[in-house]
Structure formats: C-alpha cells, structure tokens
Amino acid sequence: MDIMDTIRESLNKNKNLNKEISEGIFELVVIFHNSFPTVNLENLNKRLKTLKIEKTSKFEKSHISSYGFKKNILYFNSDEISKDYDVKHVMMFELLNIITATDTQTGFNTDNRFVALNTGFTEIIANFLVGNNKELLLYPDEAIMTNIITTIVGFESMLYAYFNNDSKFLLNKLVEKGVKL
Numbered sequence: 001m002d003i004m005d006t007i008r009e010s011l012n013k014n015k016n017l018n019k020e021i022s023e024g025i026f027e028l029v030v031i032f033h034n035s036f037p038t039v040n041l042e043n044l045n046k047r048l049k050t051l052k053i054e055k056t057s058k059f060e061k062s063h064i065s066s067y068g069f070k071k072n073i074l075y076f077n078s079d080e081i082s083k084d085y086d087v088k089h090v091m092m093f094e095l096l097n098i099i100t101a102t103d104t105q106t107g108f109n110t111d112n113r114f115v116a117l118n119t120g121f122t123e124i125i126a127n128f129l130v131g132n133n134k135e136l137l138l139y140p141d142e143a144i145m146t147n148i149i150t151t152i153v154g155f156e157s158m159l160y161a162y163f164n165n166d167s168k169f170l171l172n173k174l175v176e177k178g179v180k181l
Contacts, residue, residue, distance in 0.1 A: 069101035110167040120146025
C-alpha cells in the first residue's frame with residue numbers, strides 16, 4: 001500500500017473527524033504530495049490517525065486557527081471563523097504545521113526562536129499550494145519578512161530547513177551569506 005492509500009485509510013478510521021473533514025484534508029494532502037513528492041509523509045500519517053479538531057474562543061486563541069503539536073489538536077477560533085478567510089488556505093496552512101510537527105516544534109521553529117519566520121514560510125508555502133481567494137490573509141507581515149530572508153538564503157535552503165526541522169542549517173546558510181548573528 002502506498003503512502004497516499006495509507007493516509008486515506010488513517011483519515012477514514014479517525015473517529016474524531018467526520019467524512020467531510022477527512023475528505024477535505026485528503027484533498028489537501030494530494031495537492032501537497034503532488035508538489036512535494038519527496039517529503040516523507042509518515043509523520044503526517046501517524047498524526048492524522050488521532051488528530052482532533054476543537055473550537056476555541058478569542059480569549060484562548062486570537063488567530064483563526066492553530067495546531068497544538070503536543071496534543072495533536074487543530075484549534076479553530078469560533079469568533080474568527082465567520083470572517084472572510086479562505087478556509088482551504090487556512091486548512092493547508094495548518095496541514096503544513098502537522099506535516100512538519102515533531103514532539104517539540106513545527107518546521108524550523110526550534111525553541112520558539114523562529115516563530116515569525118516559520119509562520120511566514122508556512123504562509124508562503126500554503127499560498128503557493130492553494131492560493132488565497134479571500135480578502136483576509138493569515139500572516140502577511142510574516143510572509144513579507146520571510147520573503148526577504150528567503151531571497152538571501154534561497155528557496156531550496158528554506159525548504160530543506162523547514163521540512164527537516166533544521167534551524168541550524170538555516171542559521172549556517174545565513175552566516176554563509178554574510179549575515180552577522
């Protein structure tokens with residue numbers, strides 16, 4: 001069985017997700033896999049088996065969504081959900097967080113030292129994969145800042161650091177390009 005069949009099966013067996021949500025997530029996984037076929041999806045598959053989705057309020061989480069990698073819960077702010085966000089973009093953003101999650105971080109956000117950079121790069125990749133057809137953007141400022149850093153170190157280097165949870169690689173690339181840290 002290939003990884004995509006395994007992921008579909010994991011989603012179908014997850015009692016925490018209804019059929020519509022499972023199908024929507026799978027559709028996004030297909031889009032991701034078609035664009036990044038070399039990224040290992042075993043971690044994603046493991047997490048999708050037990051993923052939960054919960055609503056929060058603006059007092060708990062101020063953004064429309066967030067992924068709690070320690071508890072494997074995708075949170076949606078019920079106050080923000082009614083606003084004009086592109087839900088497909090929001091879901092892809094969070095799917096990227098799930099794909100890159102470890103027990104301690106997502107992407108290259110080691111020890112919360114690269115929160116804005118990781119958020120901006122996640123936004124850029126989500127936009128690349130599914131676009132954003134609504135007026136409200138998730139993290140436009142972080143994406144602009146990240147574009148500048150991506151120009152310095154190169155897109156391929158950013159991808160490598162992001163999908164391999166390797167902030168040291170990213171820091172070394174910055175030093176190689178003459179950035180004083």
